[in-house]
Amino acid sequence: MDNHSLHTHLNDAGRLAALRDVALMDTPAEEAFDRLSRLAARFTGAPVALVSLVDRNRQFFKSAVGLPEPWQSRRETPLSHSFCQYNQVSGSPLVISDARKDPLFRKNLAIRDLNVIAYLGIPLVTRDDYVLGSFCVIDGIPRIWSPTDIETVTDLAASVMTEIDLRAEVAQRKKAEMDLAKLWGAVKNSPLSIIMTDVQGIVEYVNPGFTTISGFTEAEVVGKNVNMLRSEVHGKPFFQDLWRTLDAERIWQGELCSRKKDGALFWEQASILPVKDPEGVVTHYVAIKEDITRKKKVEQLRDDVDRIMRHDLRQPLTGIITLPQVMRLQGTLTEDQMRMLKLIEDTGNRMADMIDLSLDMFRIETGEYRVTLQPVNAVAVIHQVEDQHRRLVAHKSLSCRVVEDEKEFGPDGVRMIHSEERLLFPLISNLFVNAAEASPEGGEIVFSIIPSKDTVTLTLANHGVVPPQVRAQFFDKYVTHGKKNGTGLGTYSASLFAKAMGYGIRMETMDDTGMTVVAIDIPGGEDFIHPEI
Known part of the structure; x- marks a missing residue:
């Protein structure tokens, strides 16, 4: 076996998984394995017998009889001291009469440190043909292993594998029992409602x-039909659809x-x-159900609020909106009064x-809202926001500017962007209020328009x-x-x-300059921006 083949064998993921599954690495010695090792040593007359399990970088002795110290106590060696790692071929014993003369083993450190001269090893093979290691006998002098020796060690190796299989089955059974206990614990302690019925709908477990x-x-x-829980809310078509899905073996x-x-x-x-x-x-059938009664009540409340806002709030608001139109017809208003009416x-x-x-917020949050983008004058919207919050601005003695390349825009300035004004106004308004509340007395709020090719x-x-x-x-x-009434x-x-x-x-706040900047990147580019009017 060349080094590449050996490396591939030792690092085979399936083999290593099989080794983990038997769960014997680094476990204490057991009499069942030691008994088989003693029998092998006695029948062959060899001073040493081992049950060796080989992982990717060491061999562990599940059983060790006759090893010299400190190896007997350590119960493992690095692979530099291993013959068992070469037991790759399933069903083929590894027979060595004198390792010192063998081209493959003569430089192995086990010869010097463990006095391994003659070696007879039988691979320990799983039902899936993975070699876990070997069952071997060792002598400190050259010897010819007889056919009886080979047959005896082979039979005992089969018994070793039987012991390994039994322990693996026990370990798997214990794991399955633990997993089942965890599952039932989760089912019993779950706040969800869980029901199991037979195919006729008869309840077997809740x-x-x-x-x-x-x-x-x-x-x-238990023992009753699950139909006892039915309400009259759902009609016959609802349950027909439910059973069609289940009859098709779908969830x-x-x-x-x-x-x-x-x-x-x-x-x-x-x-x-x-x-x-x-x-x-x-x-x-298993039904897993979560009580959403409170959620449904909240949804109903939201629908009720929807109706109230659409009717009870809009009706008086319509009167407020039409009042300025009526007053303008009188024709005796001053310029300041006309400005107030427009406001x-x-x-x-x-x-x-x-x-x-506010009624569309839910649709926006769930991505169901359909935006209609069109040309909107961003400068006009900004000044309208400032005008709406003029009391807050005056209260804190704030100044506000709208600039592009140091050029300031007045209320009549025009910079068009792709937007929906119904969304743009509250967007800017919320950011403006947040900035104004965070600003010190006499501070300044600056809107800057920065065009580029695409944005x-x-x-x-x-x-x-x-x-x-x-x-x-x-x-x-x-x-x-830090805000007393902040939401x-x-x-x-x-x-x-x-x-x-x-x-x-995006937002950037700078401790060194004491400034905060919120940036909104709007697709469209400088080609869309109209010159100031």
Whole structure:
């Protein structure tokens, strides 16, 4: 055997896995193996007999009779001292009369350190033909091993493998029992409701989670048909579809409304799966169900709020929006009054949009919202945001600018971007409020427009740094720090709106300059930006 073949044999993944499975490496000596080693030594007249298991870099002696110290106590050697590693060919004994004269073994360190001169080894082979090691006898003098010696050691090696197989089976059985105990422990302690029925729907097992949720005891349902839990919420087609799925030996998943012992209805997210026997025949069904009654109530509450917001809030808001139109018809208003009326009208329209947008937040979060991008004047939106929050700006004596290449844009400036104004306004508004609240008295908020070939980057910079505790989660939901009435939804919503429109959004806070910059990367590029009007 050349070195390449030996290396391949020792490092074979299947062989090493088989060696692990028998679970004998580094285990204490056992009388069953030592007895076979003593018999081998006695019948052959050899002073040493070993049960050797070989891994990729050493050989371990599960049994050792007659080895010199310190090897007898160590019960292992490196492969530099191993003959057993060469026992690769299944069913072929390795017979050496004088290792000192053998071209393959004459330089092996076992000759010098363990006095291995004559060697007879029988490979220990699994049922899958993996060689785990060898059962061998050793003599310290040259000798010719007789056919009887070879036959005797071969028979005893078979007994060694029987012992190994028995221990492997016991280990596998114990592992299976432990796995089963863990499984049943998980089933019994699970807060989920778990039911097992036969193919006719007769209940054979329910876990404590089922009894807690349904109110039924195990004795009250075992032996009964699972139909006893049915409510009238689902019609006949619903259950026909459920059984068609199960009859096709597929897993059924869906929401199921059932009835508790006290008659109350409750909702569950259920998965029902067929269980097959070793022949592939479906014998049982297992249902794993999670109580989602509270979730369904929340969904109903959200629907109720939806109706309230669409009707009860919009109705008075319509009156507020139309009031400025009526007042303009009088024709006696000053310029300041006209400006105030326009602000009332614009703010009312913004509130209407925000009401609609709040109802669409769920669709945005789940990716179901359909964005309509069109040309929008970003400068106008920014100034509208500033105007809406002018009280906050005045209260903190803040100044605000919109610039591009140091050129400042007034309220009449024009820089067009691809956007949906209904989303762009709250995006900028949330970031603006966050920046204003974080800014010191007399600070400045600067919006910068930075065009490039494929992207327009809109940045918002303010004095003040983001607290270290929330920097990594700046755009996460409900993350806030140091704000008395903070909800942690402002920057989250801004990020949500940005991503809905396909924008990138990022934040950088700089302790050395005391500045924070939020950047929004908007696809479109400088070719789309119209010159200022």
